[in-house]
Amino acid sequence: MAALSTAPAGAPAEVPPVPPGAAARRRRLVPYWLLLPGILWLLVFFAAPMVYQASTSVQTGSLETGYQVTWHFATYWDAFREYDVFYLRSLIYAGIATVLCLAIGYPLAYTIAFKAGRWRNVLLVMVIAPFFTSFLIRTLAWKTILADDGYVVTVLDKLHILNVTASLGITADDRVLATPLAVVCGLTYNFLPFMILPLYSSLERIDPRLHEAAGDLYARPFTTFRKVTFPISLPGVVAGTLLTFIPASGDYINAELLGSPSEQMIGNVIQSKFLTVLDYPTAAALSFMLMAAILVIVSVYIRKAGTEELV
Amino acid sequence: MPVLNWVRRHLVVFAGVAALAYMTIPNVIVLIFSFNQPKGRFNYSWNHFSLDAWKNPCGVGDMCDSVSLSLQIAVLATLGATVLGTMVAFALGRYRFRGRGPVTGLIWLPMAMPEIVMGASLGTLFLNMRIQFGFLTILIAHIMFCLSFVVTAVKARVMSMDPRLEQAAQDLYATPWSTFWRITFPIAAPGIAAGALLSFAISIDDFIITQFNAGPATVTFPMFVWGAAQKGLPVQVNVIGTLMFVAAVLCVVVGQLLSRRRKAHS
Numbered sequence: 001m002a003a004l005s006t007a008p009a010g011a012p013a014e015v016p017p018v019p020p021g022a023a024a025r026r027r028r029l030v031p032y033w034l035l036l037p038g039i040l041w042l043l044v045f046f047a048a049p050m051v052y053q054a055s056t057s058v059q060t061g062s063l064e065t066g067y068q069v070t071w072h073f074a075t076y077w078d079a080f081r082e083y084d085v086f087y088l089r090s091l092i093y094a095g096i097a098t099v100l101c102l103a104i105g106y107p108l109a110y111t112i113a114f115k116a117g118r119w120r121n122v123l124l125v126m127v128i129a130p131f132f133t134s135f136l137i138r139t140l141a142w143k144t145i146l147a148d149d150g151y152v153v154t155v156l157d158k159l160h161i162l163n164v165t166a167s168l169g170i171t172a173d174d175r176v177l178a179t180p181l182a183v184v185c186g187l188t189y190n191f192l193p194f195m196i197l198p199l200y201s202s203l204e205r206i207d208p209r210l211h212e213a214a215g216d217l218y219a220r221p222f223t224t225f226r227k228v229t230f231p232i233s234l235p236g237v238v239a240g241t242l243l244t245f246i247p248a249s250g251d252y253i254n255a256e257l258l259g260s261p262s263e264q265m266i267g268n269v270i271q272s273k274f275l276t277v278l279d280y281p282t283a284a285a286l287s288f289m290l291m292a293a294i295l296v297i298v299s300v301y302i303r304k305a306g307t308e309e310l311v
Numbered sequence: 312m313p314v315l316n317w318v319r320r321h322l323v324v325f326a327g328v329a330a331l332a333y334m335t336i337p338n339v340i341v342l343i344f345s346f347n348q349p350k351g352r353f354n355y356s357w358n359h360f361s362l363d364a365w366k367n368p369c370g371v372g373d374m375c376d377s378v379s380l381s382l383q384i385a386v387l388a389t390l391g392a393t394v395l396g397t398m399v400a401f402a403l404g405r406y407r408f409r410g411r412g413p414v415t416g417l418i419w420l421p422m423a424m425p426e427i428v429m430g431a432s433l434g435t436l437f438l439n440m441r442i443q444f445g446f447l448t449i450l451i452a453h454i455m456f457c458l459s460f461v462v463t464a465v466k467a468r469v470m471s472m473d474p475r476l477e478q479a480a481q482d483l484y485a486t487p488w489s490t491f492w493r494i495t496f497p498i499a500a501p502g503i504a505a506g507a508l509l510s511f512a513i514s515i516d517d518f519i520i521t522q523f524n525a526g527p528a529t530v531t532f533p534m535f536v537w538g539a540a541q542k543g544l545p546v547q548v549n550v551i552g553t554l555m556f557v558a559a560v561l562c563v564v565v566g567q568l569l570s571r572r573r574k575a576h577s
Binding site for chain 2: 028030031032034035037038039041042043045046047048049050052053056104105107108110111112115121123125126127128129130131132133134135136137138139140141142143144145147149150189192193242246247249250251252253257267270271274275280283284287288290291294298
């Protein structure tokens with residue numbers, strides 16, 4: 001093993017033999033040369049903008065006179081007081097959509113991993129393929145599906161389900177479009193593949209003999225699931241919920257296309273502040289607070305879920 | 312009751328099929344409504360069958376220009392992100408070096424950030440630097456958010472590689488250069504291909520970050536759809552959507568067949 005000069009990072013620490021002199025120095029520099037362009041790109045176009053945004057959020061001024069950093073922290077306070085409802089709504093919608101994605105996605109991932117047999121690849125393609133039609137077009141298709149005179153609304157109305165949902169406050173006026181139900185339904189739909197793929201990849205690794213072993217030990221199917229399958233798939237659950245929750249909480253497409261002004265999320269506010277009102281400090285402060293909220297929620301969640309093998 | 316038992320045993324499959332239907336029905340709607348001749352400006356309710364949109368897919372405004380712009384950006388962004396990302400993945404997967412933790416964090420962070428935060432902050436930077444919004448700013452943004460996905464895809468492949476293969480090549484007096492091209496690269500290729508495909512798919516469909524970093528003259532296809540959704544949705548949008556779907560499925564099927572044939576050969 002003495003010639004093993006390039007140990008993979010996961011391998012146990014084997015000290016590579018040190019070639020003498022300049023060659024060794026050149027070797028040590030190789031990873032840095034490989035990293036340089038990519039990391040520079042991320043530093044300049046990802047990290048620096050974050051810092052820039054932080055500075056913009058404490059600037060005052062106008063488009064005509066220019067902006068100066070005046071450490072005007074009141075922007076944060078004002079923005080939060082004015083838009084706190086939007087933050088709350090975003091987090092609630094994203095949270096519900098994430099739970100729904102898990103509830104809908106888990107059976108599908110399970111079916112593909114254990115029940116599909118030779119249909120496995122076909123089903124995987126069916127999960128990924130819809131992705132390739134632009135998601136805006138697919139979201140607009142929900143306008144057709146949930147149209148006021150469409151089949152879905154008519155059937156829900158006939159079954160008096162719309163009365164129930166209306167009393168829960170998630171639909172109104174015998175409509176589904178332009179209600180919270182439509183927005184959450186759209187969010188769930190849009191981010192479902194982000195849930196299914198990590199779930200599938202963690203379920204697929206499970207040895208089916210574990211299920212047999214549990215059965216041999218007289219575990220009922222549900223007990224097998226609760227004690228064996230689900231705990232093993234936990235990293236997939238954590239990755240999937242993060243990949244769903246994070247983009248969903250910043251989304252403004254579904255609220256814009258399927259909702260009404262009273263379902264607007266924080267993304268809608270940031271977008272209009274930035275692109276329509278041109279109030280950059282407020283937009284920066286709002287997006288900074290969104291980022292902070294997500295980072296806090298995610299790190300608490302990861303700690304609670306106790307998985308560190310996400311990266 | 313054997314029937315009831317059968318149903319109970321396959322409950323999870325039923326739920327899975329229902330989930331699949333939920334995911335697929337919008338695509339079916341897009342397909343069906345590409346044959347619609349809508350009454351008004353919006354293509355949301357069925358009027359009557361027509362092939363007009365399919366006969367004349369580029370008949371509306373600059374839609375096809377926007378498709379071609381999206382394709383150009385996606386190809387260039389894929390190229391850029393794949394080259395940069397593969398290099399980073401090799402560094403992370405094959406070498407030990409100082410600063411590994413921060414680098415891993417920097418790669419992970421863009422994937423854990425809502426698009427609107429990245430889009431708005433990069434837009435703020437360009438704005439403050441007085442850089443003209445346009446093709447270049449979109450391309451820069453796309454390479455930025457595709458990079459992490461390439462790194463993740465390629466790193467997994469590089470790390471699962473057996474280092475003894477390269478060692479064997481060197482024992483047989485292969486130069487480092489030919490070891491790389493004849494051993495390392497072919498083994499890493501599926502990971503690189505997966506990263507590139509993912510980049511292409513994300514880039515061509517990106518809307519949020521693009522909206523914050525595009526100029527008035529650079530309208531990508533998702534931006535065209537967004538604009539159309541406010542003032543009138545042409546049927547041709549559904550034609551393009553369906554064509555994208557068919558092209559993607561064809562790619563996957565051809566890829567599957569090729570790899571099956573290669574397996575049968577070896």
